[in-house]
Amino acid sequence: MADDSDISFETLVATYYQPLYKFAYSLTKSPDDAGDLTQQTFLIWAEKGHTLRDPSKAKSWLFTSLYREFLRVHRRSKTVTPVDQEILETRQDSSLIEAARQLEGNEAIEALHELDEVYREPLILFYMENLAYKEIAEILDIPIGTVMSRLARGKSQLKDKLSSKILK
Amino acid sequence: MERQRIVEILETYRPGEGLESDPEVRQALELAAQDPELSQLRRQIEEFDDIFAAKLQQVEAPSGLQEAILAAAGQRNVNVSEAPSPADHNPESRKIIQWFYPASFAAAAAIIILLALSFTYWNPPARPDQSAPALAGVGTGVLETAESLYASLRPSYRPDRGEDVIAYLRSNGGAVPVSLPGGVAFDQSFACDVVEVNGNKVSIICFMAPDNSRTMHLFTFKRSAFPNCKVPAKPAIQKDGKSCCAAWEDPDQDQVHVLYSDKGEQNLRQILDI
Numbered sequence: 001m002a003d004d005s006d007i008s009f010e011t012l013v014a015t016y017y018q019p020l021y022k023f024a025y026s027l028t029k030s031p032d033d034a035g036d037l038t039q040q041t042f043l044i045w046a047e048k049g050h051t052l053r054d055p056s057k058a059k060s061w062l063f064t065s066l067y068r069e070f071l072r073v074h075r076r077s078k079t080v081t082p083v084d085q086e087i088l089e090t091r092q093d094s095s096l097i098e099a100a101r102q103l104e105g106n107e108a109i110e111a112l113h114e115l116d117e118v119y120r121e122p123l124i125l126f127y128m129e130n131l132a133y134k135e136i137a138e139i140l141d142i143p144i145g146t147v148m149s150r151l152a153r154g155k156s157q158l159k160d161k162l163s164s165k166i167l168k
Numbered sequence: 169m170e171r172q173r174i175v176e177i178l179e180t181y182r183p184g185e186g187l188e189s190d191p192e193v194r195q196a197l198e199l200a201a202q203d204p205e206l207s208q209l210r211r212q213i214e215e216f217d218d219i220f221a222a223k224l225q226q227v228e229a230p231s232g233l234q235e236a237i238l239a240a241a242g243q244r245n246v247n248v249s250e251a252p253s254p255a256d257h258n259p260e261s262r263k264i265i266q267w268f269y270p271a272s273f274a275a276a277a278a279i280i281i282l283l284a285l286s287f288t289y290w291n292p293p294a295r296p297d298q299s300a301p302a303l304a305g306v307g308t309g310v311l312e313t314a315e316s317l318y319a320s321l322r323p324s325y326r327p328d329r330g331e332d333v334i335a336y337l338r339s340n341g342g343a344v345p346v347s348l349p350g351g352v353a354f355d356q357s358f359a360c361d362v363v364e365v366n367g368n369k370v371s372i373i374c375f376m377a378p379d380n381s382r383t384m385h386l387f388t389f390k391r392s393a394f395p396n397c398k399v400p401a402k403p404a405i406q407k408d409g410k411s412c413c414a415a416w417e418d419p420d421q422d423q424v425h426v427l428y429s430d431k432g433e434q435n436l437r438q439i440l441d442i
Contacts, residue, residue: 105226
């Protein structure tokens, strides 16, 4: 977006605390953890934001910091071994769309949490934050091609899960 | 091309990502446009994505979080009115490097020049997108705020009639646009709100496009609240990554408008005739 160096810390918080919280909540599924992660991210900005050389990258910087903080707090290894599953054409009919329409916000997040972790994170950023693939790649520290293949597989898995719920 | 590969491409295709430059993607899109079944599949993929994204947007930050963040920052002596400057503006980063050994300096400079030349050779500079004016031109608060509001859209008022929209905006101190883009009547509005961001009130009007095919969201700011903004007089597309909107000003009404379409740039251009 525009030159974030012109924005006060207060404006930065006002502009990004909602989308950052949503990202944090979708990662943790815990309102308390999400609030803590969001707050911690802004405190990291207050401490290290000056190291950002390109002010227009503030949004990506904040999301990246939140994601790294999430990984650090949850002590997870970033090395993942995704299952190289084949993308099979999934159900794309009106009943699947209707099933999605019936979901509540929390149920949508629950559905994402049923997916393999490697697919969940790009999907969250894809659906929730409307970020460019390049930005998603930067935040998750993976190549764009990997983002796209994980999105395709993640969407396939998500639709399979929703379809199986319809059949139950 | 195998159908499975076409489906995979359709699942990840998004306008505005520049994916069309890939011949395989172009071919898949052409095949999808010619084949009624694939066309329907593409529409269903887009519809599912729109619905699922909207569901995730329902999550809302707890009230008081913003204040808690500012309070915590205040305890750490962060000046909340002033953001940390980027590194290039940091006086500490402007330390004069003292080179005691001219030979080392020359060698380092030569290496840097060689690296820069090889980088330029292997990574030719991207051609600027002629269709999108520089986003920073509008900047300094308006677009960031509109983007954030669009990302967390939850308008509180659901009007029955167009006149209710106008009355609601006025009664809450929000700016009322003279008309909606594309000659859409206020009766086409299904939700609206007035929110305050940093002391500036922003009017939000959500409405259906003239052909009822998509929802659009108009954010109207008070022009004089952003004196340093350079806003185009006529609607112009503003892009940043995937985010795409149109912005323009109405100096007679002291208003700046930012319009988002849930269906992206093409629909913005269509409704604004740009």
